[in-house]
Amino acid sequence: xxxxxxxxxxxxxxxxxxxxxxxxxxxxxxxxxxxxxxxxxxxxxxxxxxxxxxxxxxxxxxxxxxxxxxxxxxxxxxxxxxxxxxxxxxxxxxxxxxxxxxxxxxxxxxxxxxxxxxxxxxxxxxxxxxxxxxxxxxxxxxxxxxxxxxxxxxxxxxxxxxxxxxxxxxxxxxxxxxxxxxxxxxxxxxxxxxxxxxxxxxxxxxxxxxxxxxxxxxxxxxx
Amino acid sequence: xxxxxxxxxxxxxxxxxxxxxxxxxxxxxxxxxxxxxxxxxxxxxxxxxxxxxxxxxxxxxxxxxxxxxxxxxxxxxxxxxxxxxxxxxxxxxxxxxxxxxxxxxxxxxxxxxxxxxxxxxxxxxxxxxxxxxxxxxxxxxxxxxxxxxxxxxxxxxxxxxxxxxxxxxxxxxxxxxxxxxxxxxxxxxxxxxxxxxxxxxxxxxxxxxxxxxxxxxxxxxxxxxxxxxxxxxxxxxxxxxxxxxxxxxxxxxxxxxxxxxxxxxxxxxxxxxxxxxxxxxxxxxxxxxxxxxxxxxxxxxxxxxxxxxxxxxxxxxxxxxxxxxxxxxxxxxxxxxxxxxxxxxxxxxxxxxxxxxxxxxxxx
Numbered sequence: 065x066x067x068x069x070x071x072x073x074x075x076x077x078x079x080x081x082x083x084x085x086x087x088x089x090x091x092x093x094x095x096x097x098x099x100x101x102x103x104x105x106x107x108x109x110x111x112x113x114x115x116x117x118x119x120x121x122x123x124x125x126x127x128x129x130x131x132x133x134x135x136x137x138x139x140x141x142x143x144x145x146x147x148x149x150x151x152x153x154x155x156x157x158x159x160x161x162x163x164x165x166x167x168x169x170x171x172x173x174x175x176x177x178x179x180x181x182x183x184x185x186x187x188x189x190x191x192x193x194x195x196x197x198x199x200x201x202x203x204x205x206x207x208x209x210x211x212x213x214x215x216x217x218x219x220x221x222x223x224x225x226x227x228x229x230x231x232x233x234x235x236x237x238x239x240x241x242x243x244x245x246x247x248x249x250x251x252x253x254x255x256x257x258x259x260x261x262x263x264x265x266x267x268x269x270x271x272x273x274x275x276x277x278x279x280x281x282x283x284x285x286x287x
Numbered sequence: 288x289x290x291x292x293x294x295x296x297x298x299x300x301x302x303x304x305x306x307x308x309x310x311x312x313x314x315x316x317x318x319x320x321x322x323x324x325x326x327x328x329x330x331x332x333x334x335x336x337x338x339x340x341x342x343x344x345x346x347x348x349x350x351x352x353x354x355x356x357x358x359x360x361x362x363x364x365x366x367x368x369x370x371x372x373x374x375x376x377x378x379x380x381x382x383x384x385x386x387x388x389x390x391x392x393x394x395x396x397x398x399x400x401x402x403x404x405x406x407x408x409x410x411x412x413x414x415x416x417x418x419x420x421x422x423x424x425x426x427x428x429x430x431x432x433x434x435x436x437x438x439x440x441x442x443x444x445x446x447x448x449x450x451x452x453x454x455x456x457x458x459x460x461x462x463x464x465x466x467x468x469x470x471x472x473x474x475x476x477x478x479x480x481x482x483x484x485x486x487x488x489x490x491x492x493x494x495x496x497x498x499x500x501x502x503x504x505x506x507x508x509x510x511x512x513x514x515x516x517x518x519x520x521x522x523x524x525x526x527x528x529x530x531x532x533x534x535x536x537x538x539x540x541x542x543x544x545x546x547x548x549x550x551x552x553x554x555x556x557x558x559x560x561x562x563x564x565x566x567x568x569x570x571x572x573x574x575x576x577x578x579x580x581x582x583x584x585x586x587x588x589x590x591x592x593x594x595x596x597x598x599x600x601x602x603x604x605x606x607x608x609x610x611x612x613x614x615x616x617x618x619x620x621x622x623x624x625x626x627x628x629x630x631x632x633x634x635x636x637x638x639x640x641x642x643x644x645x646x647x648x649x650x651x
Binding site: 181183184186187188189190191192193194201202205206 | 332333334360361362363364365366367369371373375376377386387389432433435436437
């Protein structure tokens with residue numbers, strides 16, 4: 065254990081935390097839009113956001129490489145802003161994990177917001193509340209259980225991302241090698257104990273998170 | 288004064304045409320479910336958009352399709368009490384009321400919320416969540432919350448329909464008392480006649496999306512001009528009849544009613560209407576307006592005296608419905624004492640008496 069390399073786990077944790085924070089904010093906003101606003105192309109947006117859930121991770125990774133690469137407008141912009149490219153850095157891993165987790169967050173957020181009875185929101189409006197106050201003081205608290213479950217799911221998903229991360233961030237030990245990638249690396253190079261240890265840790269974390277999610281979503285709604 | 292004059296069309300052809308004024312005090316919107324009362328309330332609050340028309344309070348427009356005015360819901364200051372109260376489930380009763388209060392310090396808000404809950408007799412439930420309080424208490428909290436927002440009018444959508452009689456009367460009394468100080472126009476949607484009588488200074492009657500009658504509850508229910516209103520108002524005796532004679536000089540008409548089953552007929556004097564001899568009309572008489580006698584009445588001012596035979600006697604708790612066949616089958620409602628003292632029972636011969644002006648000729 066003394067010479068166990070903790071870097072991949074810590075990197076995974078950092079990537080998952082940052083991408084979850086981004087996904088939580090964006091996912092709640094998009095989920096609210098999809099649940100509460102009628103606009104043309106609503107279902108197209110939903111489908112596009114859901115796509116990463118069913119696409120092969122390599123396809124997703126390919127799209128991201130094209131979209132974020134050093135020669136792409138976005139990649140160029142980010143590089144000029146931060147001084148380092150997005151691809152093959154840990155930031156690229158954050159983007160890959162976020163895109164993979166976003167559909168889970170948006171789906172749960174849309175369902176949670178839709179389950180809030182509109183009458184409560186209408187009541188708040190008649191009591192003089194602005195749309196932002198209605199969202200922050202009525203919709204958000206009433207949807208909070210579902211939203212929290214979505215956040216946990218997103219975190220679990222971000223923690224375990226493999227394919228897209230490998231394509232976008234690569235497999236640079238000590239720089240971009242996340243836990244999921246490190247497991248692959250370890251089995252390929254015959255370091256079975258290391259692989260097994262990482263597998264056990266990741267499984268335990270995933271199980272705990274799923275268990276928490278279930279407790280949240282099956283409990284009382286208005287407690 | 289609230290003035291409403293709006294139209295709205297729905298998919299499927301249903302159309303609402305609502306036009307009425309509501310001065311300070313309680314105005315009842317009365318009608319069957321699906322007749323457009325709730326939609327009218329929602330249009331006033333801004334929750335549903337009318338197709339055209341104007342809604343204004345004291346001359347200031349809340350909505351005006353010509354002037355392209357559509358004041359946002361939050362600026363209309365229309366206190367709305369929903370059928371199921373719609374208390375925010377994640378807040379206590381007190382927090383629900385505080386939620387509606389405008390900017391103030393935490394202590395001030397708390398004090399004012401408690402005062403309002405006290406006013407509606409639910410201070411004891413202040414720290415409870417909505418799911419831990421009864422339906423009647425929830426509506427009291429909802430009323431307190433609506434008043435806390437500083438409304439310029441109150442919109443109540445069948446707030447008491449699910450409650451028992453005693454609870455209902457108590458809340459109605461509290462509402463009247465609260466509004467004596469505030470003098471707000473209060474619109475109260477109901478399909479219950481008792482609520483209309485207990486609460487309303489004015490009633491607006493809806494039928495299939497249209498306002499068909501306005502006036503005091505007495506006026507619109509006592510002399511209903513339309514069959515729909517008469518049925519809603521609980522007028523038990525409504526018969527098809529044919530005008531036999533029109534007596535313009537006495538202001539009356541004589542109509543003949545014919546029982547569809549037995550073919551038996553009876554003649555009844557009714558107030559003069561625009562219908563000429565031979566016209567088909569409908570005549571309504573409230574059960575409470577019919578007197579029963581066990582001997583032929585003499586020296587009585589009532590112009591209609593019919594010989595009849597009792598078909599059934601039903602005790603409806605407090606009042607007794609006596610059905611008697613005299614040509615057609617009439618329903619009279621009496622007190623238990625009358626029934627007992629006169630020894631009324633099925634098969635007994637009786638005389639029915641009612642005034643000409645207890646009869647209404649309905650427009651259909």
